[in-house]
Amino acid sequence: MAIYITGDTHGGNDEQKLYDENFPNYENCTKDDYLIVLGDWGYMFRYNPSGVENDDEFLGVDDEDLRSELVLERKRLYNITNKNYTTLVLLGNHDNYDRIDSLPVINMFGGKVRKFNDKVFILMRGEVYDIEGYKFFAFSGAYSLDKAYRTPKKTWWEQEECTSEEEEYALKNLSKQNNKVDFILTHTCSESTLKYLLQIKCCFIEHYDNQNRFFEKIKQNINYKYWFMGHMHQDYRLNEKEFLVYNKVLNLDQIQKQDEEIPYERFTFK
Secondary structure (H helix, E strand, O other), rough: OOOEOOOHHHHHEEEEEEEOOOOOOHHOOOOEEEEEEEOOOOOOOOOOOOOOOOOOOOOOOOHHHHHHHHHHHHHHHHHHHHHOOOEEEEEOOOOOOOHHOOOOOEEEEEEEEEEEEOOOOEEEEEEEEEEEEEEEEEEOOOOOOHHHHHHHHHHEEEHHHOOHHHHHHHHHHHHHHEEEEEEEEOOOOHHHHHHHHHHOOOOOOOOOOOOHHHHHHHHHOOEEEEEEEEOOOEEEEEEOOOOEEEOOOHHHHHHHHHHOOOOOOOOOOO
């Protein structure tokens, strides 16, 4: 059993990493191996006016062009997720929250998840999970700098930005763990990390939002070993604890065993 972590997949536009040399072991995985996607999953992105997700033909959608797009998207979803391993999805700021929020909630790993099928589960905001003996804190979402150019409820969803209630829920769950977890999974990063990324020209996001500030509180008050985040489209070990992940598929056990060999820079670690 193994746990793998990768970055944004954008509904298939960035899925090649799940087949190539970055993930050489994928064919040997089983359902007891897990691939965690760090946001902007994008496989249920298109607007679905029917509100029905259990019909792979989307017969309730009258617009034929849209229905064709939805059917193609569903085929791509099955293609990428009908693998031997189980996919655990953290949502980002390019995910259709309305569609995903329609999926049933079940208990799994000691927390709540949304279930698409037996091989795909959505990690929910503010939950702490026990996976293979490790404690994972998951907090989805990020602010979209491009939201002015997107259409509410069709290409942009307000749920991408966390609420104060969700922050309180997360802090309560962390308190139950004595404010100590093994790993943190997010799409975006803390305010201080974002400032550092600007300094090293690893990103150009100059907008600090409530989520960045909330993550700063997490960074300063929670005991954790590693923090994995997507969003920046970079593969970079920033410091002892923080990893940006995009095209790489990281094996969590290997990361821990070879920790001292991984430099604080853009990495080519496999």
